[in-house]
Amino acid sequence: MADEKYDASQIQILEGLEAVRKRPGMYIGSTSSRGLHHLVFEIVDNAVDEALAGRCSSIEITIHEDNSISVLDDGNGIPTGIHPTAGIPAVEVVFTILHAGGKFGGSGYKVAGGLHGVGASVVNALSEYLEVTVYQNGSVYKQRYERGDVMTPLEVIGKTNNTGTLVHFKPDGQIFEETVYDFDVLAKRIQEMAFLTKGLKIKITDKRDGKEEIFHYEGGIKEFVEFLNTEKKLLHDKIFYVDNEKNNTSVEVAFQYNDGYSELIGSFVNNINTPEGGTHLAGFKSAITKVINDYARANNILKEKDVNFSGDDTREGLTAIISIKIQDPQFEGQTKQKLGNKDVRFAVDSVVTEHLTYFFEENPAIAKIIIEKAILAARARDAAKKARELTRRKSVLESTTLPGKLSDCSEKDPSKCEIYLVEGDSAGGSAKQARTRLTQAILPLKGKILNVEKAGRIDKILANEEIKAMITAFGTGVGEDFDVSKLRYHKIIIMTDADVDGEHIRTLMLTFLYRYFRGLIEGGYIYIAQPPLYKARKAKKDYYVYSDKELEKVLNEIGRENVDIQRFKGLGEMDAEQLWDTTMDPEKRTLKKAQIEDLVTTDEIFSTLMGERVDLRKKFIEEHAKYASNIDV
Ligand code: TSJ
Secondary structure, three states, X not given: OOHHHHHHHHHHHHHHHXXXXXXXXXXXXXXXXXXXXXHHHHHHHHHHHHHHOOOOOEEEEEEOOOOOEEEEEOOOOOOOOEOOOOOOEXXXXXXXXXXXXXXXXXXXXXXXXXXXXXXXXXXXHOEEEEEEEEXXXXXXXXXXXXXXXXXXXXXXXXXXXXOEEEEEEEEOOOOOOOOOOOHHHHHHHHHHHHHHOOOOEEEEEXXXXXXXXXXXXXXXXXXXXXXXXXXXXEOOOOOEEEEEEEOOEEEEEEEEEEOOOOOEEEEEEXXXXXXOOEHHHHHHHHHHHHHHHHHHHHOOOOOOOOOOOOHHHHOXXXXXXXXXXXXXXXXXXXXXXXXXXXXXXXXXXXXXXXXXXXXXXXXXXXXXXXXXXXXXXXXXXXXXXXXXXXXXXXXXXXXXXXXXXXXXXXXXXXXHOEEEEEEOHHHHHHHHHXXXXXOEXXXXXXXXXXXXXXXXXXXXXXXXXXXXXXXXXXXXOOHHHOOHHHOOOOEEEEEOOOOHHHXXXXXXXXXXXXXXXXXXXXXXXXXXXXXXXXXXXXXXXXXXXXXXXXXXXXXXXXXXXXXXXXXXXXXXXOOHHHHHHHHHOOOOOOEEEOOOOOHHHHHHHHHHHHOOOHHHHHHHHHHOOOHHHHOOO
């Protein structure tokens, strides 16, 4: 290639990637641990695309001892030929031009990839170094970049009989606040990727400690459902599964019922989780409601006088995965996580309707079991409704009669109000003393609140005093009555001890909110207070410290001599002033927003921790002293 041409394109390229280094958050969300892990997913997404195109069957991810990452696939290799308009090798375009990648006339679905849908060039820009090796046409090609700059041109460095792409990069310590990888964070998302791409084998190896895992599911999302239902009592063995295409939409659905009372539906568009659902989820729900009702009528299980099952009735105990792939996904809603494409609803509805009708005809015993479950759900719903009406008359759930234990705030504008849900009466007392009366309400909750996962249906749960108090204080109503516009506090803050018991109670509360007030989590109203773990005192000066890592940092700064370190076992060990200063003062505190992070752990935690299996629950609590991490930012 002519040198001149090479230089010319180079200048333009450098400008492009400089922007990424200046404002990394714009491209990868943040430069925290989350952004660090995001880099890996960006790269892996590209290799998964190659698998979706049918050219790759195996991906190997390695965390090296220096926390650099390599990703190897056995696909065709990123094209090495000169790109017709850029005039440089296509692989160099991929790594040096923003938003390039994958658009070389390849067919099939382009997975948007990652949170922000940006590509390899962003990873390159944010890496101390990145080396790409392509195995193609009998040759091994290699190129090296540093902080996005081309260090060496694409060179042939050897011969090979293999094909594939290897990318090795080290995130730039000048950019990232955190540079240490967490195996579990990577493994979780990679496992999800493997479930969503049937047949693809993904291996992850941690060279720092020798850990490795291989995820490989020939059954794809059918095995995902099996996995999510692992600790559940199943209502039927055979999993419903369909993988079909309709109007350019690939529709893959799997589901199975368990004897529980909640529904767990994971929905994905081009391998990206859509926690807020959208048209694909709507299509699925309308199909199963319709097919179950039609079958029940046709077989005279629902008589003429009977009303139809509601959608909720047909989804009690349902575990499902919906994975669709489309050419041009449109995301809407506040967080752009809700699929908006109108025609997708019809495509999913019609594929599921057709195959589920057929499935019920082939498996009448399963149809009967599912319908019986819906009958019980409908009865419980009626009972709960009657109970609610009764209690409403008694004004127990009426927001005008607030619970006696609530110390309400005086401000009436919900957007300015916050409520602290505080574990235990004594901590509740300190919090009450510490708070700002105008905007902060305190609701102390006794000991272990009800374990909703084991308690059963909503009618029983509503009878629990602690839960009744929360519902009344929130003001939103619950179940069919839920109305987020009636929420009395725009911040609901869970404040528990920093010990294992506190964690347990926090998880119980989150479980309750997840199951019955998911709208509050999705709306971003639920927060977790961060009380300090330690107080370090030196020369009459106090340092409040929130993690073991921070303690190390503080001790390094102030010196280890003559330091008095106090570990706070519970909120109760702090006086009102300390509690205010460290945890409740809006000017100084940090709050974590609870969000439904990923399906794999969320449900693993909720069912393992809360379900029937006491042995697993114990083991889980012991292993995961910090298990709310999956639900935090
Ligand atoms: F992200 C990335 F670019 F760094 C990256 C890309 C990282 C890794 C580990 C793999 C890949 C990658 C890209 N593997 N395979 C490909 N494939 C292509 O770029 C490719 C190959 C052939 C054709 C074609 O149309 O023939 C098209 C494409 C996009």
